[in-house]
Amino acid sequence: MLISTKGGQAWLIIFRANMKKEKYLVTSALPYANGDLHIGHLAGAYLPADIFVRFQKLLGNDVIYICGTDEHGTPISIKADQKKVPPRKIVDKYHRRIKSVFEGLNFCFDNFSGTARPVHYKISQQFFTNLLKNEYITTHTNKQLYCPNCKRFLPDRYVEGECPFCHSKEARGDQCDACGKLIDAIQLINPVCITCGHNPIIKETTNWFLNLPKFSDKLEKWIESKTEWKDNVKKFILGWLKSGLKERAITRDLDWGVPVPLENAKGKVIYVWFEAPIGYISSTIEWAEKIGKPEKWKDYWFDKNTKLIHFIGKDNIPFHTIIWPAVLMGQDEDYILPYLL
Ligand SMILES: [Zn+2]
Numbered sequence: 001m002l003i004s005t006k007g008g009q010a011w012l013i014i015f016r017a018n019m020k021k022e023k024y025l026v027t028s029a030l031p032y033a034n035g036d037l038h039i040g041h042l043a044g045a046y047l048p049a050d051i052f053v054r055f056q057k058l059l060g061n062d063v064i065y066i067c068g069t070d071e072h073g074t075p076i077s078i079k080a081d082q083k084k085v086p087p088r089k090i091v092d093k094y095h096r097r098i099k100s101v102f103e104g105l106n107f108c109f110d111n112f113s114g115t116a117r118p119v120h121y122k123i124s125q126q127f128f129t130n131l132l133k134n135e136y137i138t139t140h141t142n143k144q145l146y147c148p149n150c151k152r153f154l155p156d157r158y159v160e161g162e163c164p165f166c167h168s169k170e171a172r173g174d175q176c177d178a179c180g181k182l183i184d185a186i187q188l189i190n191p192v193c194i195t196c197g198h199n200p201i202i203k204e205t206t207n208w209f210l211n212l213p214k215f216s217d218k219l220e221k222w223i224e225s226k227t228e229w230k231d232n233v234k235k236f237i238l239g240w241l242k243s244g245l246k247e248r249a250i251t252r253d254l255d256w257g258v259p260v261p262l263e264n265a266k267g268k269v270i271y272v273w274f275e276a277p278i279g280y281i282s283s284t285i286e287w288a289e290k291i292g293k294p295e296k297w298k299d300y301w302f303d304k305n306t307k308l309i310h311f312i313g314k315d316n317i318p319f320h321t322i323i324w325p326a327v328l329m330g331q332d333e334d335y336i337l338p339y340l341l
């Protein structure tokens with residue numbers, strides 16, 4: 001980089017002497033451990049973050065750069081079922097490959113973890129338990145397809161059948177590619193379990209939901225106060241908030257994932273969208289353990305002076321400005337909220 005030339009460094013040292021040291025916690029979107037990275041990924045959430053972190057380090061600021069692979073969700077389960085291997089095998093393979101790409105390109109992560117590790121399970125379950133105790137979680141019972149042969153509820157992508165709208169025979173449980181309509185899996189005509197080929201039945205199941213409407217006022221106040229955000233981002237997010245938030249399911253009937261830490265939730269895991277961003281925290285905890293200062297992660301996540309910066313793709317903005325901050329607000333501890341993204 002240009003700023004690493006000798007003259008530049010001298011200038012930076014002079015500049016630094018007059019500056020108050022700043023503190024940053026920088027994260028990049030967790031790559032999904034289901035395939036390889038491509039150049040678009042690198043140019044989007046990783047290269048800009050790497051440049052930012054190196055620059056802050058040169059300025060002498062206190063900065064750590066945290067990342068890891070996102071290792072749950074149905075695409076991974078399906079791939080594992082198709083290849084007849086445990087999901088962990090798929091995840092380990094792509095974690096290794098993704099990590100080696102980053103190492104080969106000399107990215108400066110302080111820690112690169114993965115969300116299928118015990119440290120992540122523990123803190124994700126703690127997040128769930130806190131939200132439940134603080135009355136931010138509700139339960140709802142609905143109808144879902146269940147395969148009597150596989151003895152499990154089938155997530156949308158585990159089912160195929162005839163589209164109830166255009167009668168294409170190849171509709172999936174969430175969408176029909178022929179007519180483009182979104183489908184609720186129980187609407188499919190002659191549904192088939194893609195794993196075993198049997199016909200699933202309709203059965204009731206209970207899941208846990210994050211009560212997002214309860215956070216509306218707090219979120220609105222917080223977003224209004226964000227002078228660092230671009231106006232168009234703020235307007236967009238506030239508009240979404242004003243149109244009314246809905247409760248969102250945070251558990252699923254699946255084997256692969258973080259188990260729901262409740263006696264009456266056997267066979268259910270925490271929904272990947274809920275636990276994946278907690279990976280920013282579990283990866284920081286892992287970093288602190290690695291450097292032999294296991295409490296050090298708290299110096300970042302609980303210090304109001306830390307600027308938390310998420311480098312993410314555009315489509316992830318609503319999630320990181322509404323849902324993720326709500327999850328953090330609902331905890332017992334005083335976690336910092338995103339500063340910039
Ligand atoms: Zn089946």
Ligand SMILES: [Zn+2]
Pocket residue numbers: 163164165166167168171176177178179180181
């Ligand atoms: Zn259709």
